[in-house]
Amino acid sequence: MAEALLKVNGVSKHFGGFTALSGVTVEIARGERFGLIGPNGSGKTTLINCISGLLRNEAGRIVFDGRDVTPLAPHQRTRLGIARSFQVPRPFHTMTVLENLLVPSAYVVHLSDAEGTDKAMDILKGMGLAPKAHQHAAQLSQVELRKLELARAMAANPKLLISDEAMAGLSGAEVDEVLAILFRLNEAGITIIMIEHIMQAVMRFSQRVVCLDAGKIICEGTPQSIVQHPEVQRAYLGA
Amino acid sequence: MKFWIGAAVFLVVAIGFALSPVNEYFFFAAYVILTAVVLATAWNILGGYAGYVNFGPPAFIGVGAYTAVVLFKAIGAPLVVQILAGAAMGALLGLGVGLLTLRLRGIFFAIATVAVVFIMETLAINWRYVGGATGLQLQRPEVMAPFTSYTRMLFAVMAIMAVVSVAVARYVQGSWIGRGLRALRDSEEAAEANGVPTLKLKLFACVVSGALLAAGGAPMPMYLSFIEPASTFNLAYTVSSLGGAIIGGMSHWGGPIIGALILSTLQQIITVTISGEVNVLIVGVLLVLFVVLAPEGVMGLFKRWLKPS
Numbered sequence: 001m002a003e004a005l006l007k008v009n010g011v012s013k014h015f016g017g018f019t020a021l022s023g024v025t026v027e028i029a030r031g032e033r034f035g036l037i038g039p040n041g042s043g044k045t046t047l048i049n050c051i052s053g054l055l056r057n058e059a060g061r062i063v064f065d066g067r068d069v070t071p072l073a074p075h076q077r078t079r080l081g082i083a084r085s086f087q088v089p090r091p092f093h094t095m096t097v098l099e100n101l102l103v104p105s106a107y108v109v110h111l112s113d114a115e116g117t118d119k120a121m122d123i124l125k126g127m128g129l130a131p132k133a134h135q136h137a138a139q140l141s142q143v144e145l146r147k148l149e150l151a152r153a154m155a156a157n158p159k160l161l162i163s164d165e166a167m168a169g170l171s172g173a174e175v176d177e178v179l180a181i182l183f184r185l186n187e188a189g190i191t192i193i194m195i196e197h198i199m200q201a202v203m204r205f206s207q208r209v210v211c212l213d214a215g216k217i218i219c220e221g222t223p224q225s226i227v228q229h230p231e232v233q234r235a236y237l238g239a
Numbered sequence: 240m241k242f243w244i245g246a247a248v249f250l251v252v253a254i255g256f257a258l259s260p261v262n263e264y265f266f267f268a269a270y271v272i273l274t275a276v277v278l279a280t281a282w283n284i285l286g287g288y289a290g291y292v293n294f295g296p297p298a299f300i301g302v303g304a305y306t307a308v309v310l311f312k313a314i315g316a317p318l319v320v321q322i323l324a325g326a327a328m329g330a331l332l333g334l335g336v337g338l339l340t341l342r343l344r345g346i347f348f349a350i351a352t353v354a355v356v357f358i359m360e361t362l363a364i365n366w367r368y369v370g371g372a373t374g375l376q377l378q379r380p381e382v383m384a385p386f387t388s389y390t391r392m393l394f395a396v397m398a399i400m401a402v403v404s405v406a407v408a409r410y411v412q413g414s415w416i417g418r419g420l421r422a423l424r425d426s427e428e429a430a431e432a433n434g435v436p437t438l439k440l441k442l443f444a445c446v447v448s449g450a451l452l453a454a455g456g457a458p459m460p461m462y463l464s465f466i467e468p469a470s471t472f473n474l475a476y477t478v479s480s481l482g483g484a485i486i487g488g489m490s491h492w493g494g495p496i497i498g499a500l501i502l503s504t505l506q507q508i509i510t511v512t513i514s515g516e517v518n519v520l521i522v523g524v525l526l527v528l529f530v531v532l533a534p535e536g537v538m539g540l541f542k543r544w545l546k547p548s
Binding site for chain 2: 084
């Protein structure tokens, strides 16, 4: 097997006395569609904050594309190819949709505005956001904001895309729409980590799923095996 | 191009005025107004573009002014050297303050910058060489030709400085740096996640803003022929720098110019016609009105008027 794209090795994170992650180890292969599930407060977002660099892990190492990124700032990790969307959309609200995408295209891919605009329009077309390109991000609807999060992450030309609950709160049809986008990106060769509460979406999308509970990985496997796993059922349903 | 033509016309008119026999008082007042333009423009680079509200302009202005005084007293340095050295010290202070405080956000950053003012003022009060708390009387050197009085020359110098600072602000706004600053003002986490080196950009803004604020303060001792800590490190400078930016609009380089012109012209008029106390009240009332009714300042009103949606 080729070397994994991302290796998370024994990562721990505490907030005061609270242990958010303890010794999480997981490897993600190139081109994989990887699902990360777990009940509320299980450490999913903390884990991806550690991977993207927003939080510093206290123990353990994170190796991306053969390089130890543990000491790097988030913007440096983005430049290496780790892009993410935010659970609560964080658009650059004083900019237009297009300008939002020009930020990573200038800072990560180092494109001129003209080149960046061409590329950004392609991405926006793929997401069905092209008609909104010149609107301010503050005027978008929820589903459009989710798509903008993904589009902006894509403008950074990532190798790994982390989608943090891109579908929470969306209607069934909208979930299908976002899923289709993610499938398409994966086919284009991008490794995707999906964090999601909507089980049906994770199950359909992922090749492999890991379930976190109280900061630990309690099981790992195919979507089918995961739902039947007694630990997972206990974590979600209690008892 | 239009900008540079405008700047050139402005400078020709300003210097032409300085050479004309217009009443000396005009230059005395106009110098203050132009200084306000420099200060508001400089403040806006960090406060407006990056959204980091800096309450410390007096610290930077003071560092510029005291650098000028020290150089003047020690080696009789000419005005240009005083201003450049003041700017350099302002940049250094910006770097230091930035490294210490830019990890703080919102109100915490603002409070930290107020502390810097008190620290710098305390230093000046306890420094005998520059006169301590009582201050220092300064003898202006001979005025340089073709100007006929020192105040006229200072006015012309400040006109040049206004053009320089606006040009810097305009450049920063239009460059990739400006886009990065806007991004981090909107969301610092999202900016980082999209490759923007936020700390570096904030430091850059702090250094440039600090250098220009200090440069704006550097000619002040020569203007007053006097320096003294209490008035040099006066928090009123904070109000007028950020007031100009807020009233004019913070997202465009034109905002602080308009705001500073309105605010300080009004202040000058009121100081002369009514009283120096009432002018403080006017600033307060204007700030409240703009924050409530026109949060995007005069520039915002202008934009809304141009394309009503």
